[in-house]
Amino acid sequence: MNAKIAISLRAYREYFEAYEWYESEQQGLGDRFEKSLSSLFELIIINPLLFPNKKMYTREGKIEDFPYLVVDKVYPAKQSILITSILIHFYLFLIFIRLA
DSSP states (O other), X not given: OOOEEEXXXXXXXXXXXXXXXXXXXXXXXXXXXXXXXXXXXHHHHHOTTSSOBOXXXXXXXXOTTSSEEEEXXXXXXXXXXXXXXXXXXXXXXXXXXXXX
């Protein structure tokens, strides 16, 4: 199923804050974050049920190379997906900063 994807205002703000922070740390790092996020969105669009169900029918996918999770909710009847949050995963963040 190729679903339509929508991004909540909250998720957009979280994305923008992360993008700005990474870009301020190192030029081009924000762009790498955005590319990894786009790749995850493509996977979710192609296969909305790829990640396991979590609380209240939401799913979480990890952004490759970054300590962030994308939280989404799938609406099969409408063939749509709502990205509800793009949030930092604290445990993954600790690993990320140790590797840097």
